[in-house]
Amino acid sequence: MNPLLYPAEKVASAVRNGELSALDYLEAVLERLKHVEPKLNAFITVTEELARRKAENIDRRVEKGLKVGKLAGVVVAVKDNICVKGVETTCGSRILKGYRPSYNATVVERLMAEDAVIIGKTNMDEFAMGSSTEFSAYGPTRNPWDLERVPGGSSGGSGAAVASGEATLALGSDTGGSVRCPAAFCGVVGLKPTYGLVSRYGLVAYANSLEQIGPMARNVGDCALLLSVIAGYDPRDSTSLKVQPMDYQTKLTDPPELEKLRIGVIKEFMGEGVQEGVRERVWNAVQSLENLGARVGEVSLKSLDYALAAYYIIAMSEASSNLARYDGLRYGFRSSDQGLDWNRAYAKTRRMGFGEEVKRRIILGTFALSAGYYEAYYLKALKVRTLIRMEFEKAFKKFDVLVGPSMPMTAFKIGEKIEDPLELYMCDINTVPANLVGIPAISVPCGLSDGLPVGLQVMAPPLREDLVFKVAYAYERTGKWMFQLKP
Amino acid sequence: MPRKSRITLKEIEHLAWLARVQLTKREKRLFKEQLSSILEYFDKLDEANVEELPPTFHVVEHYNVFREDEPRPFPSDIVLKNPPKMKGRFIKAPRIV
Numbered sequence: 001m002n003p004l005l006y007p008a009e010k011v012a013s014a015v016r017n018g019e020l021s022a023l024d025y026l027e028a029v030l031e032r033l034k035h036v037e038p039k040l041n042a043f044i045t046v047t048e049e050l051a052r053r054k055a056e057n058i059d060r061r062v063e064k065g066l067k068v069g070k071l072a073g074v075v076v077a078v079k080d081n082i083c084v085k086g087v088e089t090t091c092g093s094r095i096l097k098g099y100r101p102s103y104n105a106t107v108v109e110r111l112m113a114e115d116a117v118i119i120g121k122t123n124m125d126e127f128a129m130g131s132s133t134e135f136s137a138y139g140p141t142r143n144p145w146d147l148e149r150v151p152g153g154s155s156g157g158s159g160a161a162v163a164s165g166e167a168t169l170a171l172g173s174d175t176g177g178s179v180r181c182p183a184a185f186c187g188v189v190g191l192k193p194t195y196g197l198v199s200r201y202g203l204v205a206y207a208n209s210l211e212q213i214g215p216m217a218r219n220v221g222d223c224a225l226l227l228s229v230i231a232g233y234d235p236r237d238s239t240s241l242k243v244q245p246m247d248y249q250t251k252l253t254d255p256p257e258l259e260k261l262r263i264g265v266i267k268e269f270m271g272e273g274v275q276e277g278v279r280e281r282v283w284n285a286v287q288s289l290e291n292l293g294a295r296v297g298e299v300s301l302k303s304l305d306y307a308l309a310a311y312y313i314i315a316m317s318e319a320s321s322n323l324a325r326y327d328g329l330r331y332g333f334r335s336s337d338q339g340l341d342w343n344r345a346y347a348k349t350r351r352m353g354f355g356e357e358v359k360r361r362i363i364l365g366t367f368a369l370s371a372g373y374y375e376a377y378y379l380k381a382l383k384v385r386t387l388i389r390m391e392f393e394k395a396f397k398k399f400d401v402l403v404g405p406s407m408p409m410t411a412f413k414i415g416e417k418i419e420d421p422l423e424l425y426m427c428d429i430n431t432v433p434a435n436l437v438g439i440p441a442i443s444v445p446c447g448l449s450d451g452l453p454v455g456l457q458v459m460a461p462p463l464r465e466d467l468v469f470k471v472a473y474a475y476e477r478t479g480k481w482m483f484q485l486k487p
Numbered sequence: 488m489p490r491k492s493r494i495t496l497k498e499i500e501h502l503a504w505l506a507r508v509q510l511t512k513r514e515k516r517l518f519k520e521q522l523s524s525i526l527e528y529f530d531k532l533d534e535a536n537v538e539e540l541p542p543t544f545h546v547v548e549h550y551n552v553f554r555e556d557e558p559r560p561f562p563s564d565i566v567l568k569n570p571p572k573m574k575g576r577f578i579k580a581p582r583i584v
Contacts, residue, residue, distance in 0.1 A: 086565060102565040196547045209545050238552035239545070309529045320506060329578055331569035337581045343507060345581035351509035356517075359508055363499065364522060366506040377529065382542030384535050389543060421521055422528055438546030462546075 004028055005485065008074045008168045008222040009249075015073035018062050022055040022073030026117055029075045033119070033166040036487060039147055042160040044080045044138050045088050046120040051075070054117045069114030070229060076111055077167035079158050080121040081128055082213065083202040084108050091204050092124040092136040092154075095353030099331040105202020106237070107171060107213050107230040114229050119167055122157030126355045127323065128173055128206045130154050131181050131427045134418050135357045142414070143185060144486035145452055149411040152185030154178040158216050159186035165485050169226050170216040175207050176311055177406075177431025179214035180443035184406035184455025187445045187484065189223045189472065190216040192431075194462045195438035196241035198227075199234035207318035208239070210311070210435040218483040220444060220473040224248035227465060243463060251466040252473040258292040261471070262399045264299035269404025269430050269457075277449025282405045285446035285456045288478050289403075289471065299395050299402065303388045304433060310388070311432035312425055313368050313381035320365025323358070326350060360421060385436050392437045396461045401471055404430055406443035406455035430457060440465045444472040445481045494522050 003025055006014070014020035030048060037043060058072055078084060081091045083101035085108075090096045104112070111118065125135040133141040133156025141156040143149040144164040151160040155172025159182025162170045172179040174192035183190025192214045203213055215226035228248050234240045265286055270279055290296045328334030328349035335352045337345030354362070368377035395402060408430060417424045434441035439462055443455035456475065460467040475481075499518055503510045510518065572579040 098571075099569060100565060102562045235552075235554065239547050241547065303535070306532055306535050309531045312525075313529060313532075324506075329570060329572075329580055332571070334571040340581060342581045342583050347504070347507045347509040350507060351511070354508060356514065359510065359514065360518060360521065362506050362508055363502050363510075363518060364525065366502050367494075367498075367522075370502070370505070377532075379542055380532050380535075380537065382544060383537035383540045384532055385543040386540045387535060387537050389546070422525055425525075436543075 004032060004165050007219055008071065008217065008225055011074050011168060012070060012072045015058065015062065016068055020073070022058040022117065023052065025073050026051055026055040026075060029119065029165065029167065036144070036164045036166060039142060039487060040144060040160050040164060041139050041141050042123055042157040042164070042166055043077070043120045044090055044092065044123050044157070047087055047118060050087070051117050051119050058115050058117070070225070071111065071114040071116035074116050075119050075168045076116045077119055077122045077158055077161040077170040078108065079155050079170070079172050080124055081173055081204040082108060082171060083204070084118060084121065087121060089121065089204070090138070091128070092126045092138060093353065093355065093358070094137040094333050095326050095328070095350070096332040098333070101202070103202065106199035106234045108202065110230050122155070122161055122170065124157055125154035126358050127204070127319070128154040128175055128178055129319070129357050129361055131177065131424055132417070133157060133182070134414060135355055137355055140414055143411045145187065146411065147487065148413055149452070150185065150414055152182035152407070152411060155216065156182045159183055159188060159190070162186070162188045162216050162218060163486055169222060171230070172214055172216050173203055173211055174214045174435065175211040176315060176435050177428045179216060180406045180431050180441060180455065180457060181427070183216055183443040185411040185453065187453030187486070188216055188218055189220055189442065189444050190214060191223055191227060191442045191465070191468070192434055192440065193227065193231065193465060194241070194440045196239050197231050197243065197463065197465070199237040199240050201234055201236040205322045207315040208322065209318060210315060220469060220476050221249060221252065223442070224252060224469045246466070248465060248469055252469055258289060258294040258471070258474050261294045261401070263289055263294045263296045263471070264395060264399030264402045265296065266304070266402055266404040267298050267300040268304045274405060274408040275410065275449065278405050278407070278409060278454050281447040281449055281454040282456055285475055285480070286403060288475060288480060292474055292478070297399065299399060301391045301395060303384070303391045306384045307388055307433045307436060308425065308429050310381040310384040311428070311436055313377050314385065316361045316365035317368045317378050318365070320362045320369065323362055326353065328353065357421070388433060389437050392433070392439065400460065401467055402459045404457055406430060406457040410449050410452035410454060434459055438462060440468050442468045442472050444475060446475065447481060494519060494526060
């Protein structure tokens with residue numbers, strides 16, 4: 001087997017046993033990266049030298065018989081809104097061009113402590129606002145399955161990097177589907193964890209109450225391994241949950257069958273507006289789970305009709321407040337401000353530093369929070385959020401997990417939706433509910449439609465990542481989908 | 488409750504000023520159309536009967552979280568490389584008045 005196709009666990013054990021040199025493995029990944037990156041543009045920064053130094057350090061310790069971590073030699077790509085000390089972190093924006101954080105995000109500290117090799121920072125929609133990675137100031141990323149199509153977003157660089165073998169694993173962030181969308185479009189596995197399970201310390205904020213950092217991988221086992229490394233309480237994130245760390249990998253087959261597991265198919269996810277081929281693939285996957293002993297039923301969540309509007313109002317409102325910090329003074333881009341007073345200098349830097357979608361969201365968020373409209377928009381959206389939460393809680397009394405398509409369509413063409421922001425927002429219709437409610441949701445590949453990957457989404461109650469992994473793993477083991485390296 | 492489904496150029500200019508983000512002429516014209524259709528879509532929430540429900544600001548119960556008020560080391564070599572305009576060890580800001 002080509003070491004490039006090794007699962008992360010196999011890379012780490014081979015490195016630990018001295019069968020595979022971390023440096024040799026890294027060089028093979030870098031060679032692959034140099035071959036495909038000109039086509040994909042999945043990275044904003046490649047940290048080749050840092051990666052080499054880390055790999056050499058691991059090899060030296062293995063030689064000396066010293067202990068190495070759970071991810072020894074595993075090559076990880078990190079989304080460019082997650083801070084790596086001393087490495088440029090742009091968030092896909094011109095306004096952060098040149099910014100070098102003085103600290104590591106908690107997830108990065110944890111990766112390093114387990115001897116992961118960080119290969120670079122991945123491309124993304126500016127400040128994670130988008131579903132196609134076309135809104136990056138550093139050019140769009142292309143889908144490894146079809147270079148004319150988008151990889152999904154906003155963690156499109158991470159999705160493309162994992163699908164194309166530019167990294168073994170990747171971190172993304174998911175505010176309204178930004179891990180699950182590129183996972184579905186690129187044919188990889190991606191998880192949005194329970195709100196508060198993974199520390200957000202060092203994640204550049206877009207919409208704090210919705211977002212989580214999430215693992216992306218070629219298979220469910222690797223995704224579970226990466227979550228085990230990054231999850232856990234962190235006093236530096238005040239929304240971090242005080243939960244015991246768990247080894248999610250050991251939970252995958254415990255107990256091994258899906259006997260008696262109750263699966264609810266969300267009706268609203270399977271209706272009109274879903275591509276025929278996507279619906280078929282998802283029904284086939286549900287059928288496979290039923291064949292494994294699961295009990296399948298349908299469930300209707302009427303409030304989902306309001307989820308997208310509520311999500312966008314909340315996300316934009318939080319964004320307009322979070323992005324007020326970019327003034328051009330302390331880091332990143334600053335326009336020339338000769339003769340301008342503070343307010344005008346600030347407004348000019350922001351005109352030149354922010355892209356169109358970011359400005360759209362700042363303006364709308366400012367509107368939704370302004371006097372006279374706060375109650376009609378922001379507060380109303382938060383009440384709808386309560387309604388949706390209540391409906392999910394009720395549904396989870398009847399079902400252990402809820403399923404449907406991650407995305408209502410397969411990857412679309414670059415440029416196809418960029419002129420119409422509302423049409424682009426509509427793509428997130430199946431992913432935003434999990435963020436509003438704060439529950440775990442995974443996207444696992446479940447076949448192709450017209451040659452493009454389709455993702456099955458599995459959601460569970462808060463902190464039941466073990467359940468979503470178990471269902472995803474059971475499906476994966478049927479062998480109906482095998483990871484394919486593209487392009 | 489006041490609702491809007493059209494937004495005027497003047498309102499966009501005012502919001503842009505509040506948010507301290509200048510817009511180009513093209514953006515103003517474009518946003519007038521786009522934001523109006525997005526706001527029209529948001530009107531969907533009018534159908535939801537939620538007046539009696541409490542708002543969910545956060546899915547996690549929130550309390551004040553305090554830490555010890557102790558100084559922590561600060562890697563000034565990296566931090567001071569970041570500001571685009573410096574004078575000695577000071578950040579040069581635009582004029583206030």
